[in-house]
Amino acid sequence: MxxxxxxxxxxxxxxxxxxxxxxxxxxxxxxxxxxxxxxxxxxxxxxxxxxxxxxxxxxxxxxxxxxxxxxxxxxxxxxxxxxxxxxxxxxxxxxxxxxxxxxxxxxxxxKVVREANYDDGHEIGLVRSFYPSGPLRRVTYFADAAGERAFAEFTERGQLSALRCGDKPVLAPTTDDAKLCGFGGGPSRVALFDGKGILRSRLSYLAGKRMRSEDFYDNGKPAAQDELAGNQRIERRFSSEGVKRREVVSLLTERGAIRMLDQEFSERGTLVRDQRWSAAGDPITDESFYLNGRPRSKAVYGMDGGSRRIEITEYYDNGQRAAVGRYVATDRFRQTPIGTHQRFDEKGALIAESVYDENGRITRERAWDANGKLERDEQVFEDGSRKEFTSQ
Known part of the structure; x- marks a missing residue:
């Protein structure tokens, strides 16, 4: 019902x-x-x-x-x-x-399979349901018409399978949520099981607040972790082989959570991307990596006047720079190139250079051969036409 x-x-x-x-x-x-x-x-x-x-x-x-x-x-x-x-x-x-x-x-x-109390059509206080075989299946506490405040669920074997804590112990005498929810002065340790008796989660609560959770795959390897550490929340996700694939760190404020770190990892556990933000939520760096561990690209963010500037460096898999350039972030998805952009060969020698004005229009292009000799130096006009560059 x-x-x-x-x-x-x-x-x-x-x-x-x-x-x-x-x-x-x-x-x-x-x-x-x-x-x-x-x-x-x-x-x-x-x-x-x-x-x-x-x-x-x-x-x-x-x-x-x-x-x-x-x-x-x-x-x-x-x-x-x-x-x-x-x-x-x-x-x-x-x-x-x-x-x-x-x-x-x-x-x-x-056998009784459900017990409840009602006040003018609304469940109030403890509501209990049972398996047809007799064991407790779920106990829920309703404080008022607003809805459930806390609950605990159990397998037919009597093992805890789900838990939601309130801001104070409310499930006694059916369930000792004072102990389960960490109202005794220290953090609790709670294990959750499925109907087959397999461990599915480990939780830790302090004064009704969940401090840490860990979920598991069928093979017992960790699937996800979520924990609070001071004013930070740390979330981790793992492959079925137990390899960490992602980690996110957020700053908890009165206005909500602000993401400060987001890391992605390969199937072998090597870092493939690292994004960082300031406490205000502004981007700081965005780095990617090859599977051999060397850098693939790096974006560094900063402010220049009222504009957000980005310097992006790309790399070959041997660690040498492949390209470098600066951009202005005109909106969330658009970046306008400005200044001098350069490209290099795998030995680090400069092979090409493009110059952009503050509107993102290319004004000059240069290219060098493998020996470092200048092959081309052209001025580029608004209509796309070109001519050999001459100093004014």
Missing amino acids: TRHAASSVCAAGFVAAALFIAHGEARAVQDCEINGVAVNPANGATTAGKSGLVRCRDRDTRELMREQQIQSGTFQGIVRDYDKGKLSKEYSVNAAGNMQGPAREFAPSG
């Missing part, structure tokens, strides 16, 4: 139960009576002014299907639903038709 669908179950529930046809499917015909007198819950004239317990049975099998208390013609008080003659639900409704007070659901064996 969902949280809000449990309300308005008085006469309307009886009407639905007494219908012969619903959504194109035939339902069992019910005969209802109160104190031995036949009534039709869908017809208020037959129940007007009556008090007692209305009982409805299947006309063919005579199995009891529903019982509901009526007071002076108003369905109010205890309600019992039956499935094949066995009690399946028991609860009470108030004069408005909303669930009020204790409520229970039962398995065909008669």
Whole structure:
């Protein structure tokens, strides 16, 4: 039974139960009576002014299907639903038709599979559900109509499988969340398991706040880690072989989390990209690497007046510079080249040079041969035409 669908179950529930046809499917015909007198819950004239317990049975099998208390013609008080003659639900409704007070659901064996308390249709306090075999399945705490505040889930073996802590212990006596959620003065250590008894997560809480979590693959290798260290949050992701593939460090502020470091790693665990930001969230550097560990590219960010300037250096896999140039970040996705841009051969010798003005327009190009001899020096005009450069 969902949280809000449990309300308005008085006469309307009886009407639905007494219908012969619903959504194109035939339902069992019910005969209802109160104190031995036949009534039709869908017809208020037959129940007007009556008090007692209305009982409805299947006309063919005579199995009891529903019982509901009526007071002076108003369905109010205890309600019992039956499935094949066995009690399946028991609860009470108030004069408005909303669930009020204790409520229970039962398995065909008669074991309780759910216990809750309601206040005018809203779950309140501890709500417990059980496996049909008997063990506790889930315990949830509802403080008010706003929703659940804390919960714990268990496997049929009795092992903890999920946990959400509140700002104070609220799950006792069913579950010792004071210990699980670290309200005893030090951080807790919590292990979560799946239905097969395999370890899935390790958690640590302090005063209800999750400080660290670690998830595992089926083979027991770590899949993800998430931890708080002072005012920083550190997130790590791993391959199924246990190799770290990514690490993100964020600064936690009153306005939210600001990413400060984002690293990516290859399948072998070597660093392939390293991005860094300032505490204000502005980019500082963006580096990439070859699988041999040498640099592939490096972008260095800075401010010049009101513009963000970027200097980008590219490398060959032998470590020599391949190119260098400066850019202005005109928006988030566009970079305009400015100043002198140079390209080098694998031995580090200069082989080409391009000069851009502040609008990103190329104005001069030069090229050198393998021996360092100048081969070309051209002035470039707005229409793309060129001529040999001569000093003014």
